[in-house]
Amino acid sequence: MSDYNFAYLDEQTKRMIRRAILKALxxxxxxxxxxxxxxxxxxxxxxxxxxxxxxxxxxxxxxKVIDQGADDTxxxxxxxxxxxxTAGVAVTQATREAxxxxxxxxxxxxxxxxxxxxxxxxxxxEPLRFLEPRETETRKMHELEEYGLMHVKLYExxxxxxxxxxxxxxPVKVEGRYVMDPSPIPKFDNPKLSDCPAIQLFGxxxxxxxxxxxxxxxxxxLDFDDYPFEASKPDHDCDLCxxxxxxxxxxxxxxxxxxxxxxxxxxxxxGRVRAGHxxxxxxxNKGAAA
Amino acid sequence: xxxxxxxxxIQSSRGFRVLMQAxxxxxxxxRLNLTQPPALGPAAxxxxxxxxxxxxxxxxxxxxxxxxxxLQFHAGSPLTGPEGASIAVGRWPDLPLDLLPxxxxxxxxxxxxxxxxxxxxxxxxxxxxxxxxxxxxxxSLPAIAPFRANRALFPxxxxxxxxxxxxxxxxxxxxxxxxx
Ligand SMILES: [Zn+2]
Numbered sequence: 001m002s003d004y005n006f007a008y009l010d011e012q013t014k015r016m017i018r019r020a021i022l023k024a025l026x027x028x029x030x031x032x033x034x035x036x037x038x039x040x041x042x043x044x045x046x047x048x049x050x051x052x053x054x055x056x057x058x059x060x061x062x063x064k065v066i067d068q069g070a071d072d073t074x075x076x077x078x079x080x081x082x083x084x085x086t087a088g089v090a091v092t093q094a095t096r097e098a099x100x101x102x103x104x105x106x107x108x109x110x111x112x113x114x115x116x117x118x119x120x121x122x123x124x125x126e127p128l129r130f131l132e133p134r135e136t137e138t139r140k141m142h143e144l145e146e147y148g149l150m151h152v153k154l155y156e157x158x159x160x161x162x163x164x165x166x167x168x169x170x171p172v173k174v175e176g177r178y179v180m181d182p183s184p185i186p187k188f189d190n191p192k193l194s195d196c197p198a199i200q201l202f203g204x205x206x207x208x209x210x211x212x213x214x215x216x217x218x219x220x221x222l223d224f225d226d227y228p229f230e231a232s233k234p235d236h237d238c239d240l241c242x243x244x245x246x247x248x249x250x251x252x253x254x255x256x257x258x259x260x261x262x263x264x265x266x267x268x269x270x271g272r273v274r275a276g277h278x279x280x281x282x283x284x285n286k287g288a289a290a
Numbered sequence: 291x292x293x294x295x296x297x298x299x300i301q302s303s304r305g306f307r308v309l310m311q312a313x314x315x316x317x318x319x320x321r322l323n324l325t326q327p328p329a330l331g332p333a334a335x336x337x338x339x340x341x342x343x344x345x346x347x348x349x350x351x352x353x354x355x356x357x358x359x360x361l362q363f364h365a366g367s368p369l370t371g372p373e374g375a376s377i378a379v380g381r382w383p384d385l386p387l388d389l390l391p392x393x394x395x396x397x398x399x400x401x402x403x404x405x406x407x408x409x410x411x412x413x414x415x416x417x418x419x420x421x422x423x424x425x426x427x428x429x430s431l432p433a434i435a436p437f438r439a440n441r442a443l444f445p446x447x448x449x450x451x452x453x454x455x456x457x458x459x460x461x462x463x464x465x466x467x468x469x470x
Contacts, residue, residue: 006299015343018306022341023399025313026449026462028421032399056310058303143396175421175464177445197424199314214314214422214464 007054007087013037017055017210021201024212029174030142031125031209039205041082045075046104046121048203050082052210053102053119056201057083062090064098069106069247069264076104093267105168107189109246109268112198114215120183122204125211127171127181147179150222158227167232172219179222180211187221188233188247194219236261241272242279294339294364295324305340312460313449317418317427319411323456328356330407333453334379337405342367342377349375349402352384372402379405382432387440390448398445401463408432411454420465428470429459437467 005011013035020034039047057063065080067073071093079102080091092098095110102119112118128138131149141147150171157165164170170187174180182193183202193200193213200213213219223229237244239260246268248261260281263269273282295301305324312320327335338361342348347370350357357379361367372378372389385404393401408430415430416437429452431437440447440463447463461467 006303011298011302012343012345014302014306015341016345018310019341019346019403020399021310022313022403022449023401025310025422026464027398027445028464030398030445033397056303056307058307059300060304139396199310212314216424217421 006059007057007083008039009037009051009054013051014055017051020210021052021055021212024201024210025199025214027178028213028217029178029180029211031211034208034210036205036208041078043206044123046079046102046203047205048207048210049102049104049119049121049205050079050203051205052201052203053079053083053100054087056100056117056119057087057089059088061087061099062092062097064092064095064101064267065103066101066106066108066265066267067104069108069249070266072266094271095265095267105184105186106247106264107185107192109243109263109265110271112192112196114197116198118196118198118200120185120200120202122181122183122202122207122209124169125181125202125204125207125209127169127179142178145177147173147222150179151224154222155224158224164223164227164229170229171222173222174213175218176220180219182219186233186247187229188231190219190221190229191231234261237279238263238269238272239279239281241269241277242282243269243272243277302340305336309337309340309451309458309460312451312458313422313462315422315427316420316461316465317413317423317429317459319413319429319457319459321456322458328360329354330357330379331453332456333458334405334407334451337451337453337458338377338379339364341403344368346376347374349378349380349390351378351380351386354380375402377403377405379407381407387436387448392440392443392448393446395446398447401446401448403449403451405451405453406432408452408454411452411457411459415470417468417470418461418465419468422462423465429461431461431467434467434469437461437465441466 065076067076095108104121169184221229322336323332324336342365344366348367390402412430418427450461
């Protein structure tokens with residue numbers, strides 16, 4: 001640990017990020033610019049989330065890192081090891097034990113508590129970017145609450161597909177003010193953003209933005225009276241643990257078109273299996289099946 | 291010179307988590323005692339050491355004997371008039387709220403944080419609602435009207451940290467304030 005400052009970043013950088021976090025909490029859903037630092041990992045690996053985690057971690061934390069719901073991907077393992085090495089923190093795969101969770105593209109199934117902080121890795125923080133490439137223009141649109149184009153885009157989805165086809169990074173409105181990109185979580189997770197007891201922080205490294213949802217903030221997925229938002233998921237139960245209310249990944253099991261549906265949240269699924277719940281293909285495991 | 295932080299990385303990490311919880315949950319009273327500055331209580335001094343550095347112009351309002359050299363030594367922040375402040379600190383009657391920056395319509399984050407040292411800080415009095423608050427909270431604010439006017443500027447506005455001895459509570463611009 002002697003080669004690094006605690007949690008890698010120097011104190012002045014952490015102070016700058018911490019000031020941005022406080023602003024972000026004071027203006028829920030607004031993207032606060034910050035001077036992103038080089039981290040010893042590529043941008044696609046969640047350097048925005050890593051910098052938030054580094055600025056928030058204390059030696060007393062128990063850290064969980066998930067990538068699409070799983071604790072054991074290369075990305076999750078390498079971030080977890082990075083903070084074990086640079087901050088000496090305890091780590092866990094159990095959502096319930098974690099005090100700080102860094103996530104890529106999922107919200108855990110186990111409800112979060114007031115004692116937890118959830119840090120999201122964000123690739124593209126600007127929800128209006130695909131409608132308007134110019135930063136000066138999107139900033140103006142947020143200032144004037146000009147969100148009509150976003151509704152037009154969702155409505156075009158309905159015209160073309162008979163429903164809103166956006167299934168990830170589904171835009172939300174925060175406390176009736178800012179439209180926000182919740183990061184590429186499945187829209188199934190959107191309802192968990194709202195009224196959440198935990199602090200939620202979002203970090204985009206390449207785009208140099210931090211935004212936040214304080215606890216118990218009201219977050220509404222954009223929709224229409226005649227096409228209300230639906231937090232959909234595959235219409236199956238988990239084949240391993242039998243859960244009917246968790247988000248599922250589809251896994252191809254053989255070359256004859258065999259497939260199974262399993263919880264994307266591996267800690268949630270394993271916990272249910274340990275508690276004696278069983279799905280259609282109980283006893284097989286996701287890794288071996290794939 | 292009165293010391294700053296004994297072990298800056300570790301103390302500041304724990305201190306920031308306390309401050310972050312306070313800002314995320316307006317009206318909750320937290321304890322923060324990392325340092326004892328001149329002229330103010332430990333919580334105010336701790337917040338200053340957590341956030342101030344050479345990039346944050348400071349406005350010191352009113353008579354705060356010994357504070358300027360202490361901050362110069364430990365934070366190195368330039369001192370400024372209220373208009374240029376990114377952090378302002380002082381006692382309630384001394385703070386020139388109308389002169390502090392509230393941010394811009396397209397950059398509401400370019401605003402000041404105001405550290406207000408009070409003689410009392412209790413979970414009673416005016417009623418607070420908004421993001422971070424489940425139901426409502428109560429806090430012994432020194433006034434009501436200035437905070438209602440501040441909320442009306444949202445998303446621009448000032449963010450307040452009230453301190454009293456080693457205790458603190460926050461009132462970000464997003465919080466709605468009503469008489470109890
Ligand atoms: Zn399962």
